[in-house]
Amino acid sequence: MSSRDKILSAVKSNQPSRVPIAEINITVADDEDLKSKYLRILESIGGKGQIVDSCDEIQKILSADFDPSSRKIAVGRSWPGFAESFSAAIDPHQLENVEVAIIEAHFAVAENAAVWVTEDRMGFRALPFICQHLVVIIPEQHIVATMHDAYQFIGHREYNFATFIAGPSKTADIEQSLVLGAHGPISMRAFLLRQE
Amino acid sequence: MVNHADLSEKFNVDEPRVNWHDETLWWVRQKRDRAAKQIPEWEELRSVASSIKDNVLSNLSEYLAEFEKNAKQNGVHVHWAADADEHNQIVLEIIQSHGIKSIVKSKSMLTEECHLNPFLIKNNIEVVDTDLGERIVQLAEEPPSHIVLPCIHWKKEEIGDLFHKHLGTPAGNADPIFLTRAAxxxxxxxxxxxxxxxxGVNFAIASTGEFVVCTNEGNADMGAHLADVHIACMGLEKIIPERKHLGVFLRLLARxxxxxxxxxxxxxxxxxAEGQEMHIVIVDNGRSRQLGRLDFRNSLKCIRCAACFNTCPVYRRSGGHSYHTAIAGPIGSILAPNLDMRNYADLPFASTLCGSCSNVCPVKIDIHQQLxxxxxxxxxEGYVTKEKSVAMKTMSSVLSNPSKYRLAGRLGRWILRNAPFLAKNRWNLWFKHREMPEAPKNSFREWYLENKVNKK
Known part of the structure; x- marks a missing residue:
């Protein structure tokens, strides 16, 4: 008998009699405006966020923050003269010198400031992790309250790879001192974009 | 044979350091409390999580088969390992079949449990742990002492020295930001x-064949997305039925x-990804046996958050290495005897049974009851030391027989009053760190009988 069959039959003979699956029926108090909650939690986990009216405004803010000569790469809408557009022709290892990556999330979750990004919004899977600074644009009205709502939104949608990103990469492995920027981005900026 | 009490004693030689360790972990426990209190439905979440896991355990063979089918449909290679050796062999074969000599690895307690690193090194494969804490203990040639905070027992100055030696950072620099940047x-x-x-794998979803990996550092993603081959190893209990159940577990895990x-x-x-190869290794290594132990099967609900470590008064004061197993703390103490009763017979005794572990467990495992x-x-089954079993048997015989009990009481009082050196010596383990009581002349029973008679 293969290990597979041995394991499955051992599990089958040892598992208790069938217990029905619990319904997830958790009611959550909506006591706070989702946008302000999202921004408040984002700040508490080391991110920065703000509401903006247009991509021009985003570009203005980023231009002030980042060296014009640094490499910027964007997935989704194009940023002529400001960021190169993602191209599938390059090797992901060549993303090593990307200073700023600009991606667009499907939605954000207010309770933990996570944003949901699927592979098609990353260009390369490695991009949101390998860049030094991550910029995420989220449509202002696309904020859900909790992870329950998040998975309701995700439903059975297809993706090959997707991730929740909550703030910059971080570690507290050295004496519990929080350091932003472990292996991934040192900073994460979110822009809640008002309906254009 | 090593045991928890002896190893704890070693850890306790440096008292200020033990206090520091204790306070650091208590601080993490307090952060957990603050996070939990911000969720009014916290207790409800714990109950739902626990009952989802009840369903998972009762339907595990079906969920595993469903997961395998879907993962294969997704183009993922699925392997099954009955034990640690088979797991290690599978991993080695995948590595060797690509002619690879060096790999990166993000945190996986399962690979610690299977002692994968020493096995790969023996087979001339370089393994680089990429979680910062794990890299630190790897450079120090130590196992992690905590499943979430692998080098919680290290001081920053010591890490500074370690990095100076291995990474060439300037001597004496112990700044956490500087050291993190160097790593x-x-x-x-x-x-x-x-x-x-x-x-590793935090959750595997039966209905879609996908798996979820959670990190703060981004090291799992950096590794997996930049490599040609990704191997994810999971214990067979990591299964959950559907995506929506992640909503419950991801709310609980990090908090x-x-x-x-x-x-x-x-x-x-x-x-x-396009052009990549992905493997999943599903490992039993005693889990199916634990599933069959009615009293202990709930331990398989564990999502490896380590809240029980941080709250445990014994763990905080004895350190992770005193448990001499990959998963320390209260949960480790109920998992380890399933793997090897003889080797880990000491661990269920490494507890005060205060129950704090059960109270913080996000999936409501009755940890202290299982201990x-x-x-x-x-x-x-005869796995405890002679001293312990003799002491227990004597105690049981004394406590179940009133005249023996009275005699023992009288004897004890006499010794404490007339020959205290017989009780206050280094051979009496109870006397360690404790004052012996002042012995009264009479027992309560004697006093009561006397006073009752006088009243009449």
């Missing part, structure tokens, strides 16, 4: 050159672990 630069080289990356609302990254791997039950099994 970032050091590990980036490995991320960019590794052809194969290993990760219970570190007090964060969620980890920085919760990555959902469903299909390999208590393991003690009974271990005594019954």
């Amino acid at each position: 970032r630069a050091h590990l980036r080289k490995y991320f960019l050159s590794a052809k194969l990356a290993m990760t 219970s672990a570190t007090g964060q609302p969620i980890t920085s990254y919760s990555s959902h791997f469903r299909k390999p 208590y039950k393991w003690r009974q099994v271990l005594v019954e």
Whole structure:
């Protein structure tokens, strides 16, 4: 008998009699405006966020923050003269010198400031992790309250790879001192974009 | 044979350090409390999580088969390992079949449990742990002492010295930001050159065949997305039925672990990227046996948050290495005897049975009750030391016989009053760290009988 069959039959003979699956029926108090909650939690986990009216405004803010000569790469809408557009022709290892990556999330979750990004919004899977600074644009009205709502939104949608990103990469492995920027981005900026 | 009491004693030689360790972990426990209290429905979440896991355990063979079918459809290679040796062999074969000599690995307690690193090194494969804490203990040639905070027992000055020696950072620099940046630069080289990356699995979803890996550092993603081959190793209990159940577990996991609302990254791997190869190794290693132990099967609900470690008064004061097993703390003490009763017979006794572990557990495992039950099994099966079983048998005979009890009481009082050196010496383990009581002349019973008679 293969290990597979041995394991499955051992599990089958040892598992208790069938217990029905619990319904997830958790009611959550909506006591706070989702946008302000999202921004408040984002700040508490080391991110920065703000509401903006247009991509021009985003570009203005980023231009002030980042060296014009640094490499910027964007997935989704194009940023002529400001960021190169993602191209599938390059090797992901060549993303090593990307200073700023600009991606667009499907939605954000207010309770933990996570944003949901699927592979098609990353260009390369490695991009949101390998860049030094991550910029995420989220449509202002696309904020859900909790992870329950998040998975309701995700439903059975297809993706090959997707991730929740909550703030910059971080570690507290050295004496519990929080350091932003472990292996991934040192900073994460979110822009809640008002309906254009 | 090593045991928890002896190893704890070693850890306790440096008292200020023990206090520091204790306070650091208590601080993490307090962060967990603050995070939990911000969720009014917290207790409801714990109940739902626990009952989802009840369903998972009762239907595990079906869920595993469903997961396998879907993962294969997604283009992922699925392997099954009955034990640690088979797991290690599978991993080695995948590595060797690609002619690879060096790999990166993000945190996986399962690979610690299987002692994968020493096995690969023996087979001339270089393994680089990429979680900062794990890299630190790896450079120090130690196992992690905590499943979430692997080097919680290390002081920053010591890490500074370690990095000076191995990474060439300036001597005496112990600044956490500086050291983290040095590790970032050091590990980036490995991320960019590794052809194969290993990760653990936090959750595997039966209905879609995808698996979720949670990290704060981004090291699992950096490794997996830049390598040609990704191997993810999971214990067979990591299964959950559907995506929507992640909503419950991801709300609980990071809050219970570190007090964060969620980890920085919760990555959902469903299909390999274009041109990549993805493998999943599903490992039993005693889990199916534990599933059959009625009293202990709930331990398989564990989501490895380590809240029980941080709250445990014994763990905080004895350190992770005193448990001499990959998963320390209260949960480790109920998992380890399943793997090897003889070797780990000491662990269920490494507890005060205060119950704090059960109170913080996000999936409501009755940890302290299982510790208590393991003690009974271990005594019954003859796995405890002679001293302990003789002491227990004597105690039981004295406590179940009133005249023996009275005689023992009288004897004890006499000794404490007339020959205290017989009780107050280093051979009396109870006397360690404790004052012996002042012995009254009479027992309460004698006093009562006397006063009752006088009243009449």
